[in-house]
Amino acid sequence: MVQSVQVPAPAHAPDQARHPQWAFFEGKIVPIEGAKISIVTQVINYGLGAFGGLRGYWNDEKQQLYVFRVEKHFGRFLNSCKLFNTSIPYSIADLKRITIDLLRREGYREDAYIRPLLYNSTEDITPRLYDVTFDFACFTRALGNYIKLEVKACTSSWRRLDDNTIPSRGKITGGYVNSALARSEAYWNGYDESIVLNQDGHIAEGSAENLFVVRDGKLHTPTFADNILEGITRSTVIQLARAELGLEVVEREVDRSELYVAEEAFFCGTGAQVSAIVEVDNRKIGSGQTGPVTKSLQQAYFDVVRGKNTKYADWLTPVYD
Ligand SMILES: Cc1ncc(COP(=O)(O)O)c(C=O)c1O
Structure with missing residues (x-):
């Protein structure tokens, strides 16, 4: 059992730029x-x-x-x-x-x-x-923000780790060489983020984000069997999409070219939060701006994580007394 120290919220903001102590x-x-x-x-x-x-x-x-x-x-x-x-x-x-x-x-x-x-x-x-x-x-x-809330992405030439290589459902330290290669390729080629395909050629996820596309007004996202991380933001988004926005969500294999014809697409993750993909492989997605579904999900997500939507208060652990 770990004993805790009781400390109230500090009266003054600590130095923003400092490293953890x-x-x-x-x-x-x-x-x-x-x-x-x-x-x-x-x-x-x-x-x-x-x-x-x-x-x-x-x-x-x-x-x-x-x-x-x-x-x-x-x-x-x-x-x-x-x-x-x-x-x-x-x-x-x-x-x-x-x-x-x-x-x-x-x-x-x-x-x-x-x-x-x-x-x-x-x-x-x-x-x-x-x-x-x-x-x-x-x-x-x-x-x-870990990445911008509106990003331009490319399809990576690197493939996502297979479950039988290094299990993708865990955040395995060595496996993040794959993320670093994909992310750096995007950066060096002038994009914000990479979309990584799995060994079968279907979309897996971003370098550190799960991915959704909007087609015919429904959300579509790759399955766990596509070698994605079992993302907690992904499951949050699925729940909010269904409960708050009344959207249908389909977990299935998603092809690369579906991105090109999608109405909207977005990344989600603890770091990325909900980030609209407005361009992929030099093609605009939808209007080339954050679409209405992504915008609504962003709003729903931020309301929940900041404690503004009290319906989901049991997802939040308050830190200060
Ligand atoms: C490879 C990868 N995919 C997806 C995610 C999103 O997962 P979560 O929403 O649990 O942060 C992350 C984030 O840590 C990640 O590293």
Whole structure:
């Protein structure tokens, strides 16, 4: 059981540009400079780790920071541990406590990001999952928009990892070489983001975002079997689209060329939030601007994450007393 420190919201905004001051490392919260690992570890050499990514949203009116869908994020994080056939000595409730303590210590009065990390800390040459130690660490940072809310994308020449190569349903550290290659290709070619196809040639997702297209007024999105990350924003969007906007949502294989004829398309993710894809491979999507469906979903999403739509209050964990 992790004990928490009770700290009220700070009266003054901390320095916006500063780096995080604290980390959870080797079982306790320590100054970030103390959270260091050796270059000999397997996580550094072989990418043998897994991570999570959560957001905290600042609500100025309520003077509160809300962490979005903590249980769901840590549930997926613990599933990543299972992929490595390991576990950590923390329950979802413990991980929630650690997150709140870290955020309180930093005293954010702005949007923040939380990065839990599982890592193989064994110092040995053979990359492996047996006879090794996995440790847990966590840090936070301030985070505004990860990508713009309106982006130009290209289809990547890189293919998405296959489940039988590195499982896509976990946020496996080494697997993010694939994301870095795709994202950098887009950047170097003058686009904001890449759309990555799977080995079958169907759309998988963006470098760090799930993807939806709007066709005939319905939302269509690739399935888990298309080697996508089991995105929590994706499931949030599906729920909001059905419940709040009365839209039909279809999970199915989506072809690349469907993007070219779609009415609208958008990325979604903890970092990306809901970001309209207004151009792909030099073709305008729809009007070439954020379309009405994407706009409504953006609005619905931001209302929920900032605690303005109280119907979904149980998705939010308040940080301050
Ligand atoms: C590869 C990949 N796909 C999709 C997502 C979106 O997932 P989520 O909505 O759970 O953040 C992410 C974000 O972390 C990601 O890294």
